[in-house]
Amino acid sequence: MLTDLQAARAWMQFPGSRCDLEVSHETQAIVRESGWRRIDRTEAAIEDIMISRWEDSREASSHEATTPEDRYFVGIALTTTRAKLTRDRQIVFDGTMPAGTLYVSAPSRSLAAQFQSPCAFVHVLISADHFPAQLPTxxxxxxxxxxxxxxxxxxxxxxxxxxxxxxxxxxxxxxxxLAMHLARLEPPRARVNALPKWRLRRVERYIADHFERCISLSELAHVAGLSRMHFAAQFRAATGYRPREYLLNHRVEHAKMLLATTERPLTEIALAVGFSTQAHFSTVFRRISGQPPARWRLANKGERPELEAPPRRRAASDRDWIAAAA
Structure with a gap:
């Protein structure tokens, strides 16, 4: 679910190729990687912060890399992709990775990645000196x-x-x-179990069948068989989103399909996917997709956006955690 690849590129599009010709590789502040997390540059060994970018247009690709012993590795997704991150056969993450997703690996840690759709990332290697060992973070x-x-x-x-x-x-x-931001992050005080898959599937199906009308939190909690409080916390742990956010994203994804494949007016599409007014629809659509619906339609006319599944969360150990920043 969430922003599709083209919409994500609209607000985080790389510069055109002309700049690539005008700026030599040795003077670039953002180095292009020759392979996933592979930087062919000697200065990388002495810089305390090294920034690079990685793009792969293939529908599926697999990679593996080890973080240097004196660095933290940070990756930020520029486009929505589907990814599976594993270490020693244990799953760190498996699901949809929206644009703006951040993930971090500690020094001397190997990580394998499988991408099931085209992807684009900015990668940052940060010296461990930026994260004093005494910090609980x-x-x-x-x-x-x-x-x-x-x-x-x-x-x-x-x-x-x-x-x-x-x-x-x-x-x-x-x-x-970015380093200071990571050093100041506070992990969740209490670990919340993710909504079990069978409950999550029930909720997903219910939203897919009734997204065009108002769905209350109590209604979704009843479908899941939990109290409102427990359902909301477990749903967010499983998907990374509050139930309301998930519903809005689901509506926007269906609106994209209608925008790209029909000539229906915006007001009609807004009502068809569950918004009471075109103004509210446009506001939510722009917040999620980075573009107003009319502009998005012009850029994607005739294409059929693929509805993506929500993110999945699986922890590799008690120290591993996935959170949604407020």
Whole structure:
């Protein structure tokens, strides 16, 4: 579910190829990787913050890499993709990784990644010196996955908007800010169990069958067979989203399909997917997709957006956690 690949590219699109020709590889602040997390550059060994980017247009790809012994690895998704992250046959993450998702690996940690759709990431290698060992945060930065991290997304957006024209000092400042942000993150005080798959499937089917009308939290909790409080917490742990957010994203995905494949007016589409007014529909659509519906329609006319499944959450150990940043 959530923003499809084209919509995500609309608000985090890489600069055109002309800049690539004008700026040499050695002066780029954002290095292009020759392979996933592979930087062919000697300066990488001495810089305390190294920023690179990785794009893969293939529908499926597999990779594996080990974080240097003195660095933390940070990845920020520029487009929505489906990913499976594993370590030693244990699943760290498996599901939809929306644009803006942040994930971190600690020093000397290997990680295997399987992508089931095209992907684009900014990768940041940050010296461990930016994370003093006495900080309690350092223990939680291993296998940290934040499905929503607005600050990280905005930092990377500012960086890629400059593209290859970004200078080293500006990029380094962005990296330092990201490091400080990670050092100040607070892990959840209490671990919440994710909604069991069979309950989640029931809720997903119910939303898919009734998304065009108002669905209350109490109604969804009843479908799941839980109290409102327990359902809301477990649903967010399983998907990374509040039930209301999930419903709105589901409506927007269906609206995209109607926008791309029909000539129906915006007001009619808004009502068809459950919004009471075109104004509310446009506001929510723009917040989720980065573009107003009319502009999105012009850019995607004739294409059929694929409805994506919600993210899945599986922890590899008691220290591994996946959270949705507020």
């Amino acid at each position: 350092t223990e939680t930065l291993d296998d940290l996955v934040l499905l929503r991290d607005p600050l990280a997304a905005e930092l990377v957006k500012a960086l890629v908007e400059h593209g290859d024209a970004a200078d080293r000092e500006f990029a380094h400042c962005i990296g330092q800010t």
